[in-house]
Amino acid sequence: MESESDIKTTPRGFHCVLCKVNVPNQSSVDQHVKGRKHQTLSNVRTTRKTQEQHSVFVSGIKPDISQADLVEYFQKFGTVSDIILDKDRGVFAIVQFSETDSIQAALSCIEHRMKGLNLRVKPREKKEFAYIPKKKCDLQNLQQVLDRLKPQLCQLPSVNAQMQYIESRFQLGDAEKKARNLLVQLLQEIFVEFFPDSQILQFGSSVNTFGIHSCDLDLFLDLENTKVFQARAKYTSEAAECMSDDGRSEDSILSDIDLSTASPVEILELVATILRRCVPSVHKVHMVSSARLPVVKFHHRELNLQGDITVNNKLAVRNTRFLQLCSGIDHRLRPLVFTIRYWAKQKQLAACQIQSEVLFVLKLKGNPSGPGPLLNNYALTLLVIFFLQNCEPPVIPTVDRLKDMACEEEECLIEGWNCTFPSQPIAVPPSGNTQDLCTLLAGFFSFYAKFDFASSVISLRAGRVLPITDFLCNKDNYNKDKDQEKNTKPQQSGPKLGPLNILDPFELSHNVAGNLNERSQKCFQKACQDAEKYCRSLQYLRKSTKGKMWGLVRLFTPDGGVEQTTPDELNISIPFKSFALPEALRNQLHVAGDDFRSLWFEKVCTCVQKVFQSVLRCELTLSAGFGVSEDLAADVSVEMETSSGSLNTSANDSLNSPTNAAQVGAKRRLSASDETSLSPQGKKARMSKRGKRELPYWLWVQKHSVWAGRRKVRREIIKDADLQPEGSCMDLETRVTDRIIEKEEELKEPLEFKVQPHVVGGTENTRTVLKLEPCSDRAGVLQDFVHFLDAFLPKMVESLLEKEAGGS
Ligand code: ATP
Ligand code: MG
Secondary structure, three states: OHHHHHEEEEOOEEEEOOOOEEEOOHHHHHHHHHOHHHHHHHHHHHHHHHHHHOEEEEEOOOOOOOHHHHHHHHOOOOOEEEEEEOOOOOOEEEEEEOOOHHHHHHHHOOOEEEOOEEEEEEEOOOOOOOOOOHHHHHHHHHHHHHHHHHHHHHOOOOHHHHHHHHHHHHEOOHHHHHHHHHHHHHHHHHHHHHOOOOEEEEEHHHOOOOOEOOOOEEEEEEOHHHHHHHHHHHHOHHHHHHHHHOOOOOOOHHHHOOOOOOOHHHHHHHHHHHHHHHOOOEEEEEEEOOOOOOEEEEEEOOOOEEEEEEOOOHHHHHHHHHHHHHHHHOOOHHHHHHHHHHHHHHOOOEOOOOOOHHHHHHOOOOOOOOOOOOEOHHHHHHHHHHHHHOOOOOOOOOHHHHHHHOOHHHOOEEOOEEOOOOOOHHHOOOOOOOOOHHHHHHHHHHHHHOOOHHHEEEEOOOOEEEEHHHHOOOOOOOOOOHHHHHOOOOOOOOOOOOOOOEEOOOOOOOEOOOOOOHHHHHHHHHHHHHHHHHHOOHHHHOOOOOOOOOOHHHHHOOOOOOOOOOOOOOEEEEEOOHHHOOHHHHHHHHHHHHHHHHHHHHHHHHHHHHHHHHHOOOEEEEEEOOOOOHHHHHHHOOOOOOOOOOOOOOOOOOOOOOOOOOOOOOOOOOOOOOOOOEOOOOOEOOOOOOOOOOOOEEEEEEOOOOOOOHHHHHHHHHHHHOOOOOOOHHHHHHHHHHHHHHHOOOOOOOEEEEEEEEEEOOOOOOEEEEEEEEEEOOOOOHHHHHHHHHHHHHHHHHHHHHHHHHHO
């Protein structure tokens, strides 16, 4: 049996070579072989084998040759059961026959002439079926595409030329657009039969000028006129007659549903039925009702195209028009967006659908981007536009300014949101900014490398960041855009805050990047930091005379050209997570406004001290600099550093007083500097007025390795006491520490260490940084302790903040 030969014995058990998984024992092997994955792959392998045995490889065709042409020609050798055509380049095809005899007939024919072409027909190569796990497969495909791009990019004279090449290489071609338009036309004709007066409109990358080969086809089924039609039909007998006159009898699909009350999901169910039954070549029709906007997805076989149909999506059609406009306002936007999308895809940051002929040949199914919350292309494009709004001078005007440039006829209100902007780019004066593409690309990375994502909300409407504190309070405050008064939409809730907040330019209560988690935000920023560093090197700017990788090639190559810096292991960061804060604290921070960092820092310091003292049982031997007077606390606020990473702790420090810290130290002096610095978001830094001051600090002693074996002890305690781990995190962790102290021996020499907290933000992500330094570490354990604290401390602080807020 084939399944048996798939299982190999290994020193640790078994390995299934088909599914590429390890299996520990014989009973698991039996289960695995019967399981869905193994069975599916096994079936695919059998099908592939049959296909191989029934097909020939044909080369020498041209892109204008269709599947029908090939069927017509090859059916003289036997019944053709399938044709797989290399769509992107159109140079080869695989012709599959129903009978194996037909292969011999085709191969023995000496000359194959079809439509003036000399075709070459060869037997299929026999390939061992190999399953490549999806993620690995995606990476391999990306790598293959890049490998083919490299030589072409390297020989171009400049980064500008490379960016233009990326744009022309990936953009949606005219033939592709034409094919899409024909499909839309066909859908329109079919849908109007079922939904009289309905309109099907394209939006998204197919038409927003940023489309690439094989990007999906986003469609909006506009049923506004159909609703009117249905209402008339319902209430006037003439219309009802008219309905039967033109064949739309009461049995039509429209009579099954009342559009004025039906939910989008109900309507889309009908849409799915129509697609399945009436549209040729459409398959894999399914509904995703859990999406923010329910959608029906389908695949068009001939065009190898993924399509999405939504209803109630006028805003997306409008924001597509907005992107088109931006593209027309400045010709640099497109190459910039294409390059950044490609870079983001290479770095696994964004869900670009850059498919290639390789993907086609492999018949890769599904989204090639793999799991995890990634930036979508719309969000990424908005980030590029926002950067261009913030260039000096701006390349693209703010949405508010665009609104002012529109004339009366262009006024547009959708669902209460003001979506007014000029219909033509000619209405927008050209930008005075003359930076070239190469400089703008480097500028994009530099802008976001230092961006304070944690405490900013990106507003393309205002063309600047809005402070997160405006959005922390529950009601009414999330929208301070001056355009707000024009928006008549009743506002119940603000945008869903997350680690990256980009307000939609029109639907101002929607965070376009609301799907991202902390990890994806961090990865994005880290990738920008790496890219920024690389863009400062000569390898970015100068073509290599020795044929080495340079310019965009290194930027796109995983880790290419970027020196990996080892993080300072004795620093621990506690990120400001606006979205995870308890309600009460959010309100306090909202009231604090610009001073929110000081207040948050104060709370964090209080929690940090509690964790060291009460949870980890460290002995506090000194606490200095926390007990400053109130005027000082208000005065220090947070300093906006002029460059990222310049945490000059003596000159640029900032602090506040944790209310319950042991007040040992005397009042500290403040920074003598009276300069002000400007953050990229245009905020004036608040510098302290007094003299230079040291960071506050604690001195701690720890006599036990309270970080070692915590998980095991925690499990034991939970088991013994039948405790819910989430129940009382602080109590549980304290008990874990106590049990370790009780059971384990003391360290040979106590660990004495200093912890200096400070808060950063403004030109980098807002966070509290704790700098740890050994005072005495003869047992050499501080590294281990810091490693443990790195994960433990932020989590504990988060739950303590929650607890404190609950108690207050
Ligand atoms: P591509 O399909 O090439 O990835 P796209 O711009 O078409 O790029 P989609 O994810 O298909 O991206 O989204 C289609 C359109 O839907 C967008 O152009 C935008 O108009 C709208 N859209 C997508 N995501 C969001 C979002 N998070 N918030 C608001 N509108 C969105
Ligand atoms: Mg799309």
